[in-house]
Amino acid sequence: MTDTQNTITIVIASAVGGVGRTTITANLAALLAKQNIKVSVIDADLQFGDISLAFDLHPDRTITDAAERKDTENIPFYLMKHDSGVNVLPAPSRPEYAELITSDFLLKVIENLKEDTDVLLIEAQAGLHDLTIQLMEKADIILTVSTPLMSALKNTKMMIETLQLLGLKEKVKLVINQFTSKTMIHPKEIRKLIGVNEATFLPKEDKEIDHSLDTGIPVVTGHPKLAFTKELEKMLEDFRWFNHLKKQKAKDKSGFFHHLRLRTSGQGG
Numbered sequence: 001m002t003d004t005q006n007t008i009t010i011v012i013a014s015a016v017g018g019v020g021r022t023t024i025t026a027n028l029a030a031l032l033a034k035q036n037i038k039v040s041v042i043d044a045d046l047q048f049g050d051i052s053l054a055f056d057l058h059p060d061r062t063i064t065d066a067a068e069r070k071d072t073e074n075i076p077f078y079l080m081k082h083d084s085g086v087n088v089l090p091a092p093s094r095p096e097y098a099e100l101i102t103s104d105f106l107l108k109v110i111e112n113l114k115e116d117t118d119v120l121l122i123e124a125q126a127g128l129h130d131l132t133i134q135l136m137e138k139a140d141i142i143l144t145v146s147t148p149l150m151s152a153l154k155n156t157k158m159m160i161e162t163l164q165l166l167g168l169k170e171k172v173k174l175v176i177n178q179f180t181s182k183t184m185i186h187p188k189e190i191r192k193l194i195g196v197n198e199a200t201f202l203p204k205e206d207k208e209i210d211h212s213l214d215t216g217i218p219v220v221t222g223h224p225k226l227a228f229t230k231e232l233e234k235m236l237e238d239f240r241w242f243n244h245l246k247k248q249k250a251k252d253k254s255g256f257f258h259h260l261r262l263r264t265s266g267q268g269g
């Protein structure tokens with residue numbers, strides 16, 4: 001599936017910073033790539049994005065180079081490929097370059113990337129900004145990430161209320177990250193407070209997540225049995241499009257042409 005009409009676009013957003021947008025984006029991308037799904041990540045946290053860091057990539061090209069050349073036609077050239085198969089369009093290397101990226105430019109970049117992408121993940125800057133709202137309008141799903149701390153929840157509630165006024169609440173999927181058994185507020189109360197029927201709760205896994213950031217190996221790859229991995233997988237499996245893509249990719253892999261390609265490329269054994 002590489003028709004731009006069929007690409008699933010997911011914006012990973014949050015009301016406040018430091019809640020886990022980058023961690024969730026990198027791990028979701030790795031889970032999708034594991035199923036042979038073509039996944040691209042745009043780091044649209046244009047001032048302080050650190051998706052490259054999460055994948056331990058050292059970009060020699062970023063979105064800034066494409067913007068300086070006004071090149072919206074050859075975006076795959078600016079992508080960095082991680083070992084997991086994930087393609088990353090890195091954020092500018094310095095915060096002052098962020099203003100080179102206009103929303104018009106970014107929207108054209110998205111259209112170009114969609115031509116060869118099954119699932120496009122876009123990490124947005126924290127907070128509700130004009131650009132983020134434009135990205136959300138283009139998205140199929142808005143993953144709204146929060147921690148279970150009251151201060152973060154209060155702002156998340158306000159953000160989702162604003163998205164409702166903008167007619168975007170239907171796309172919202174709430175993710176509560178860094179949940180622990182010591183969390184004072186119960187999942188049911190969190191859903192009620194925010195005003196959603198469903199939410200994904202991802203556990204706090206300090207040791208494994210710190211280690212993954214040090215090595216650039218996503219937790220879901222290094223620790224497939226960890227509760228964090230299992231919960232994220234469960235979230236994906238609740239999406240009909242994910243199951244459809246998974247089946248389609250498994251079929252492609254077992255097909256005659258796949259084996260023929262492997263044989264002719266000398267990998268068939």
Ligand SMILES: Nc1ncnc2c1ncn2[C@@H]1O[C@H](COP(=O)(O)OP(=O)(O)OP(=O)(O)O)[C@@H](O)[C@H]1O
Pocket residue numbers: 014016017018019020021022023024045048050126177178179202203204205206209210213228
């Ligand atoms: N489930 C988790 N368990 C333990 N630590 C976590 C978890 N998720 C994220 N962290 C840690 O919390 C910190 C913030 O995470 P991350 O960078 O993913 O958040 P962010 O929302 O992208 O932040 P920023 O607003 O700075 O871009 C990081 O140090 C990360 O290792």
Ligand SMILES: [Mg+2]
Pocket residue numbers: 021022023045049050
């Ligand atoms: Mg981040």
